Amino acid sequence: MMLHVEQIYKNFGGITALDGCTLSIEKGRITALIGPNGSGKSTLFNIISRLLKEDSGKISFNGQDITTSDEVQVARQGISRTFQDVRLFRNLTIQQHLEIALSDEDEFLLKSLNKKTDHDQKIKEILHLVRLHKPLQTLATDLSYGQRKLLDLAIAMAKPHSLLMLDEPVAGINPQLRQEIKEILRTLHQQGETVLLIEHDMNFVMDLAGYIYVLDAGKVIAHGEPRKIQQNPNVLAAYLGE
Amino acid sequence: MSYWIHILILVGIYLILAVSLNLALGYTGLLNLGHVAFFGLGAYTSVLLTDAGVHFIVAFLAAGLVASLFGLGLVLITRKLKGDYLALATLSFHFVIYSLLLNWVSLTRGPLGIAGIAKPSFFGFSITSNTAYLFFVSSIALITIVIIYKIVSSPFGRLLQATRDDELGLRVLGKNTTKLKAKAMMLSAFFAGIAGSLFAHYITYIEPNSFTLTEIILVLTIVIVGGLASIKGTLAATFIIIAIPELLRFVAIPSAIVGPSRQILYALILLMILLYRPRGLFGRIDLT
Ligand SMILES: Nc1ncnc2c1ncn2[C@@H]1O[C@H](COP(=O)(O)OP(=O)(O)O)[C@@H](O)[C@H]1O
């Protein structure tokens, strides 16, 4: 078990975002977290990546309790994530984004002045994999929405990690690009990646995920293999009631 | 001629001050209004140490280090603050330092200031002539620019710019942005501190009023006119902002008006830039 989340509760003022949420992520599998809007999916991501603190509950990652870590520490322990709203460094180029994700000594000024490690080959591979064909010197702010989504995905892949957490990587994207991103995720799966994927649209994950958790009002209302989820009446009711 | 040498010495000092502010403000996104406090701390440190018989070179470097330590303190105290709140907090830091210089009379002589500051001397040379001082200041300014240029174009500098653009986004990539900001502020303060030393030993008289809000606005104007995150821009803007108002002297206007009209000119230049070239002369970064 790579990630285990147990009985997580989280309130925002009067709103219950997570209501005793429990789930497990197995190594080498694409696990999807689906559910209607507002069911608490992004909140759970933020708690796992330590941007938010849970009211109560436990989280262990690779056998370690991470509830005492902060967001920088869990990132270094091997969690890589994206956000539902793409976060990029607007004045930096595609190349600079990926160099940052791939470098591990750039925080030390003197080392950084002396050494000129570049990751040209690796960057080329990653961009090829996500099919982002733009000049390396393009600024993030000059990319289209779809290209920004792809760069965001590329950065998360480039950052050293054992768990890749993607928050709605295909939200707001045209059907052709959705299909391409699905292919990219399949490739990642073949390469042995462990992925936790948030997706609003159930159909998108049916032929992609190995396991699905369905969240509704902060609770896991169903989990299992895709085929079983599809037939679960509770799941259909949750989506219909949205 | 000697008058222009005087102006060029000031250009050199302000260049160091402005380029170092750009490191914090333009490259790292730290809206620091306390930069002139580092300048003042450096000036007083250097003067007090040389007065106590410390070698100029040591006092000069100590000026940078003391400013740097205060920079570290400032970052640690304000680490939870951003944007306008950080600006306000760093502005109050400025006033704290100012009143320290004003009220710690036994150390700083308070409002009387310190006069008769020795000109720098090292390795058997004494820099007494303005021409020699210009050479000295230009060398230090050049070294400062080269170092800051190397920093901002290194992988470390890339992280500073990423911190400016999206701090949270950088933290989830596992980079400790608090440390990055501390390092940036310490480097920035170091150079402001040595600029203070250069200033004090040139003018040979300092008082708390040498380091006021007017100075902050002046340095900020230079950085904004030149463009955030542009060293070339700061270079050009320092010449424009420091040297052009001096031309006012040659216009036949009463001296009572020269002072205020200089302020008006700064304000006009700043306004023109904000309206017509919000990124400054050479900047790539928006002002928001
Ligand atoms: N920072 C926040 N402050 C207040 N309420 C929040 C915050 N983040 C999320 N919520 C609320 O928590 C619930 C779950 O939101 P979210 O986790 O974003 O859902 P999902 O990602 O499944 O659409 C929603 O009702 C949302 O309004």
Ligand SMILES: [Mg+2]
């Ligand atoms: Mg969400």
